[in-house]
Amino acid sequence: MTRVCHFCSEVTDANLEYSDFSLVFIGKMCVLDKKPPQQSEGFKQRVIRALLYCTGEMQHFHIHMQDKIFLLQLVEWCLRGTSQVILVNNPLSGALILGALLLESPWLALLGILGLLASTFTAVILGQDCEEISSGHYGFNGMLVALLIGAFSSAGNWYWWLLLPACLGGATTTFLSSGLATILDRWDLPVSVFPFNTIILLYLACTGTSNPYFPNTPALPPGAPESTNLTQLHVPQWAESTSQQLSIKLLQGAVLGVGQIFACQTVGPSLLILVAVLIFSPILTVYAIFGSVIGIVAGLSVSVQQGFLYSGLAGFNGALGCMTVGAHFIFNWRTHLLSIASAFLSSYSDIALGNLLGFVGLPPSSWASTLTGTLMLLLTGKNLRGYRIPIEQVTSPEMNLHPCFQWSEANTDVADV
Numbered sequence: 001m002t003r004v005c006h007f008c009s010e011v012t013d014a015n016l017e018y019s020d021f022s023l024v025f026i027g028k029m030c031v032l033d034k035k036p037p038q039q040s041e042g043f044k045q046r047v048i049r050a051l052l053y054c055t056g057e058m059q060h061f062h063i064h065m066q067d068k069i070f071l072l073q074l075v076e077w078c079l080r081g082t083s084q085v086i087l088v089n090n091p092l093s094g095a096l097i098l099g100a101l102l103l104e105s106p107w108l109a110l111l112g113i114l115g116l117l118a119s120t121f122t123a124v125i126l127g128q129d130c131e132e133i134s135s136g137h138y139g140f141n142g143m144l145v146a147l148l149i150g151a152f153s154s155a156g157n158w159y160w161w162l163l164l165p166a167c168l169g170g171a172t173t174t175f176l177s178s179g180l181a182t183i184l185d186r187w188d189l190p191v192s193v194f195p196f197n198t199i200i201l202l203y204l205a206c207t208g209t210s211n212p213y214f215p216n217t218p219a220l221p222p223g224a225p226e227s228t229n230l231t232q233l234h235v236p237q238w239a240e241s242t243s244q245q246l247s248i249k250l251l252q253g254a255v256l257g258v259g260q261i262f263a264c265q266t267v268g269p270s271l272l273i274l275v276a277v278l279i280f281s282p283i284l285t286v287y288a289i290f291g292s293v294i295g296i297v298a299g300l301s302v303s304v305q306q307g308f309l310y311s312g313l314a315g316f317n318g319a320l321g322c323m324t325v326g327a328h329f330i331f332n333w334r335t336h337l338l339s340i341a342s343a344f345l346s347s348y349s350d351i352a353l354g355n356l357l358g359f360v361g362l363p364p365s366s367w368a369s370t371l372t373g374t375l376m377l378l379l380t381g382k383n384l385r386g387y388r389i390p391i392e393q394v395t396s397p398e399m400n401l402h403p404c405f406q407w408s409e410a411n412t413d414v415a416d417v
Contacts, residue, residue, distance in 0.1 A: 055279060056396045057089045062134070073134070078116050081139020085193075086261055086277060086320075087284065087327045089135055089395075093276035100269035100276070101147075101262060107157040108150045108263060114163060115146025115170030122174040137191075138177055142170030144196040145203075148365070151263040152204060154217045161213050169199050188391050189377055192324075197365050204362055221358030222304040222314065222351050249310050250296055257292030257315025261366075265311060283397040284326055291315070291322025291343040298347035314347070317369040321346030324373030330387040330400050338376060338384065346372040 053060065065076050079094030088094075101109035119142025123133050132138060146166035153162055176195035184191055207214040252267060258277070259270025278285045295318025299309050308314045325339035350368035357364050377388070389400055 054092050055090075056281075056399065058091060061091065074120070077120055077134050077136055078113070078139060079136075080134070081116055081120060081136030082112075082143060083276065083280070084136040084140040085144060086258075086273070086288070087323050088277055088280040090276075090280040093280050094136075096272055096276040096279070097262065100259075100264060100272035103272070104259075104262075104264045104266060104269040105150075105157065108147055111146040111150040111162060111166045112143045112262075113146075114166050115142040115144075115149075116140075118142055118146075118167040118170035119174045122171040123178075126174065126178065128174070128178060138174050141173035141177060141191075141193060141196040141199075144193060145169040145173055145199050147263050148196075148200045149203060152216045152219075152363070154209070154215045165203060165214060169203060172199055185391075187378065189374060190328075190391055192370050192373065193366055194370060197367050197370060200365055201362060205360075209361060216361075218361030219354070219358055219363035220305075221355040222299070222308045223302065223355045224305060224358065253296055253310045253312050254289060254292045254315055256310075256312025257295055257319050258288050258312070260312040260316040261320065270312070281396040281398055283331060284323055287322045287326035287339060288319045291319035291339070291346075294318045294322065294340065294343040295347040295350075298344055299351065302348075302351060304351060314351075317350040317364075317366060318343040318347040320366060320369035321372045321376075324369065325376055326397055328377055328389055328391075328394060329384070330389065331397055332387060334383055335387050338379075342372055342376050345375075 062076070065073055076091050079091035079098070080089055082094035082097050083090050085097075098109065098113075101112055116139045120133065120139045122142075123138035128138060146169065149162055149166050149169060153159060155162070173195035176198060177191050180191050180194055204216055207216055209216055209218050255267055255270045255274070256265065259265070259267075259273055262269075262273060264270050264273065274285060274288065277288055292312070292315035295315035296309055298318065299314035304314055322339045322343040325335060325342045329335040329338065346369040349372060350364055353364035353368055379385070394400075
């Protein structure tokens with residue numbers, strides 16, 4: 001007759017003496033006691049783990065939010081949509097950017113949030129892909145349209161009529177995004193900000209500067225002659241004309257070049273936006289600053305107005321062009337040179353488009369970086385094609401450095417289409 005010991009999961013004989021059974025049990029416990037105890041993490045390790053948790057795309061947070069109520073999920077979608085403006089997919093970065101917009105102008109922040117919600121809700125109603133909606137791909141174009149509607153308005157802050165075009169313009173970007181995606185997907189190209197550039201240009205062309213309900217401020221060509229007042233504003237004294245003062249202003253313009261992506265014209269919010277990019281990817285942050293500096297160099301080489309240099313308007317297209325290459329290619333010396341070329345081409349194209357559209361009072365917006373970035377992604381050279389990342393696998397540049405990422409086969413298939 002036998003019986004089962006539930007402690008040690010062994011089959012024992014029924015006639016086994018109690019002392020022998022005790023020895024078996026104690027022996028099992030001694031073996032278990034010999035296992036080293038797990039050491040608790042220290043404060044430093046917990047801090048590092050928390051910081052790493054907040055970097056990249058925060059996929060653990062995304063998975064955690066999938067079983068939450070719709071309102072909480074919507075907040076995450078909108079935060080990711082806010083960060084997608086600068087090729088970032090991180091809700092914490094989106095929260096910092098919203099904080100920067102509130103610090104810059106609560107009115108513009110309100111318009112941006114309305115445009116973001118309008119475009120996101122339109123995507124939900126149309127039944128677009130859930131993963132793309134949750135990643136913010138249908139939100140950032142609507143936010144940019146609403147921000148620029150407010151930035152170019154000459155009616156001042158808290159002009160409530162602008163709520164209507166902000167919502168309608170944001171919703172319209174979703175239709176354009178959905179339509180363009182069916183075409184651009186054939187060449188493995190992102191929709192990018194084509195919808196934003198199209199809608200904001202049509203809106204400003206329709207309303208004009210003398211519209212009784214939606215008056216706008218005309219855009220000036222960057223190559224226009226410098227006005228006397230502008231010169232006096234930036235060079236009021238001889239001390240400010242020194243090379244040191246000029247270097248400080250140009251350095252400030254490089255920082256503002258990143259902030260101008262969100263129509264921010266002050267240093268504080270621009271620095272906060274840079275921190276948001278840094279949380280997602282340090283490499284992308286370097287690309288942003290580097291591209292903005294290249295834009296200023298390009299502006300200096302063709303003598304654009306000082307206001308375009310100091311305000312960051314000369315640098316934001318260069319920053320976007322440089323970041324586009326950095327986000328869609330694996331980092332190496334070839335793609336680094338490509339990012340420099342993209343920044344220069346975006347900056348010079350922006351100046352050229354600004355001079356052309358400025359004669360009719362329209363801004364070039366980010367057409368230069370959008371078209372240049374798309375052109376760079378269409379390059380078919382074998383030394384670059386092997387480093388191109390498929391759109392559905394684009395993540396932070398640090399993750400792209402992992403050796404297990406192999407894009408050659410996917411890129412060959414795309415090139416054959």
